[in-house]
Amino acid sequence: MDGPISPHLLAPDSLRRLARQRLAQRAPAASTSSPEIATKGDHELNPEMTSWLEPGVVYRDAAVLVPLVDRPSGLHALFIQRTDGPDVHAGQVAFPGGKIERHDPGPIEAALREAEEETGVSQDFVEVLGFLDFYRTGTRFRIAPVVGIVSEGFTLVPDPVEVAEIFEVPLAFLMDPANHKTDSRVWQGKERFFYAMPYGERYIWGATAGILRNMFERLYADHI
Secondary structure: OOOOOOHHHHOHHHHHHHHHHHOEOOOOOOOOOOHHHOOEEHHHOOOOOOHHHOOOOOOEEEEEEEEEEEEOOEEEEEEEEEOOOOOOOOOOEEOOEEEOOOOOOOHHHHHHHHHHHHHOOOHHHEEEEEEOOOEEOOOOEEEEEEEEEEOOOOOOOOOOOOEEEEEEEEHHHHOOHHHOEEEEEEEOOEEEEEEEEEEOOEEEEHHHHHHHHHHHHHHOHHHO
8 A cells, every 4th residue: 555545535525426436325135144245344353253143143233324524624534432331332432323223214314313312413414425334243233334424513412321522533544544553452262353543542443443444445445
């Protein structure tokens, strides 16, 4: 890889063009017993830890919004820092999102609903561009990442139960492969590897960093 992505490719109009060409415009029909639907997940860096991909494993379907805020200085990805607590993902940096409920027509509606509930960003400000690949986790979630451009003018209202902070990171930083690290922790008695994208005091890692890596691969990897 030769260096950072050209700034014009990170502009909203260029992102729209690339999304039309390279992102799925509808979510594929999900099957809990078809791992080939989702090639992305924790198993990519941990090929020996594939028990969650075996036929018959039941996943909890979830959706996240990958919100790219259109600022005068460029696109910025919006993240939440989850509150501490007993939840398996407590305290982590994440995209707004959660489980797809029975009343949600699909993953787009679930992602937009969860984003509004967790951050206060109304779906009226979000232009949905398409889907990244499903991302499967060792905690048995199958995540549908929905990419959207968010217009300025929204008011942030963090959910006090689930969200400790909301912050933004420049897309140019996140899409620079020089900032894509691999790290590891011991999980269930084994060393687990994962992507990480530290940004100042923020530690973006795990599924969130894996989804960002997938966005880089789908949209920009061949442009540098």
